[in-house]
Amino acid sequence: MQSLLKAVGIGLLWIANVSIAQVATVRVDYLHSGNAKTExxxxxxxxxxxxxxxxxxxxxxxxxxxxxxxxxxRDKASGELIYSRGFSTIFAEWQSTAEASKIDRGFQESLRFPKPTKPVNIRILKRDAQNQFQLVWNVDIDTDAPDVIRKQAGAELKPIPIHVSGAPTDKVDLLIIGDGYTQKQMGKFVADAKRLSQFLFTVSPFKERAKDFNVWGLAVPTKQAGVSRPSTGKFHASTTGASYDIFGSERYVLTLDNRALREIAQHAPYEFIEILVNNDTYGGGGIFGQFSTAAAGSDWANYLFVHEFGHHFAGLADEYYTSPVAYQTGNEIQTEPWEPNVTALKDKTQLKWKQYVSADTKLPTTWPKEIYENAARQFQKVRAELRKNNRPESEMSALFKKDLHESSQLFSKDPNYQTIGAFEGANYEAKGYYRSQMQCLMFDRSEQFCRVCQDGISTIIDLYSR
Incomplete structure (x- = not known):
């Protein structure tokens, strides 16, 4: 381990110093465009x-x-499957917005995989209405072709070891990228990355699997602190392109500049990326298999970091349904979601988490839904007024704390508080979708995942480690 850390400090070719197969990393950059009905x-x-x-x-x-x-x-000649990964896209979210019914837009995306020895066929599949993957695009690629760009390692960016457990090939490699940190704030970035990754490893199942992770840090200094918040007239140059107000949601932080993100990330070993924006305003976002974001200076940074990473890392669905979002589920007929932690409960005998449900537990499972929804409507009204009037972030934080305290008090008194069942209200919908437990980090700002979400996360850890 000492030789590994020493190698990190002296250059970017440190991977060659550990015992792994010498396989290059291929990245295919492509454009994904269309509108509400086409892609x-x-x-x-x-x-x-x-x-x-x-x-x-x-x-x-x-x-x-x-x-x-x-x-x-797939091998071009034989069709043999060489590599595969599931993922989601920003385009798919945008496709359900009102804007997508009016104009066409294009988004940058990337696919990464180990370099094959022969020409290959790259295939992208998409779920149909029955949740089956169907081919939507394919292209033949020869990774030894003369026009393939070969990036060179340099000394301008070196990965900072935040939490290193072993060789990258044996671990989940999480890269934390800082955006909106000035040159003088590089120390702050490292401190933020350490603080938030340390919190991640206090939350199960990350806590029990901490040794299956490496965490690295990278940041390119910006001239101004923080990233843009267009709704308040603040526009800052950003190294990753990260910004608030994505798709018109004041709290939604993403980057639409995939190339800028990947040009930074390529200087560190990674399978997953979390972008820390150097802002105090509550905000974040997460796309499965792409990246997640969190406002490092928010009072709720711990929650934001872990919640959004849950989306990006494990494809966990949001279990809340009372907060407005910029996009829609687009699922009026309540087909079974692919996400592991929500269900349409069409077939109780096939419930995803049935192994945890007691025989005497009623499905759907009762909870104080009406009381919660009445309180949530009032909460959202006050929240909207605070943002409309550009009130200090401390007032928003106090509101969040009050909301979490009151809902936790309400839930803890209910006889089904610890029950695993099917609680209606999830996936942004008040009716038709169900979550497994009354309270979870994917439902509200509590700081623990439910049993089902823990299983969903553990499955992905197993895919990349051990």
């Missing part, structure tokens, strides 16, 4: 990244059945 794909470029492949070559096939999409790398 198109177009190849942009193929690159060989500076660092070797950080993943376990014995775990190239994804059988977790997560994500809106699935991408496959």
């Amino acid at each position: 198109h794909f177009a190849l942009d470029r193929v690159l060989i990244e500076p660092l070797l492949w950080p993943g376990n070559l014995h775990k190239n096939i994804d059988q977790t059945n997560r994500g809106v999409n699935l991408f496959e790398v």
Whole structure:
């Protein structure tokens, strides 16, 4: 381990100093465009990244059945499946917004995989109405072709070891990228990254699996502190392109500049990315298989970091339904969601988490839903007024604390508080979708995952480690 850390400090070719197969990392950048009813794909470029492949070559096939999409790398000649991973996209979220019914837009996306020895066929599949993956795009690629861009390692960016447990090939590699940190705030970035990753490992199942993770840090200094908040007239140059107000939601933080993000990330070993924005305003976001974001200076940074990482890392669905979102589920007929922690409960005998449900537990399971919803409506009214009047963030934080205290008090008195069943209200919908427990980190700002979410996370940890 000491030699590993020493290698990190002296250059970017440190992976060559540990015992792993010498396989390069391929990145395919492409464009994903369309509108509410159509989508198109177009190849942009193929690159060989500076660092070797950080993943376990014995775990190239994804059988977790997560994500809106699935991408496959198949041998061009034989059709043999070489690599696969499920993922979701920002385009899919945008497709359900009001804007998508009016105009076409394009989004940058990337696929990363270990370099094959022969030409391959890249396939992107998408779920249909029956939740089955269907082919939507494919392209042949020769990673040895002359026009493939070969990135060179340099000394300008070095990964900072935050939490290193072993060789990248044996671990889940999480890269924390700082945005909105000035040169003088680089120490603050490292402190923020350590503080929030340490909190992540206090939450089960990350707590029990901490040794299965490596955490790295990278940050390119900006001239101004913080990232843009267009709704308040604040526009700051951003190294990753991260910004608040994505799709018109004041708390939604994403980057739409995938190329800028990947050009930074390629200098560290990673499978997952969390962008820390150097802002105090509550906000974050997470896309399965892409990245997650969190406002490092928010009073709720711990919750934001872990909640949004739950989306990005494990494809966990939001279990709340009383807060407005910028996009819609687009699922009026309540087909069974692919996310592991929510259900449409169409077939009680096939409930995803039936192994945890007692024989005497009623489905659906009762909870103080009406009381909660009445309080939530008042909470959202006050919240909207605070943002409308641009009140100090301390007032918003106090409101959140009051809301969490009151709802926790309400739930803890209910006889089904610890019950695992099917509680109506999840996936942004008050009716038709169900969560497994009354309270969970994916439902409110509490700081523990329910049993079902823990299982969903553990499945992904197993895919990348051990």
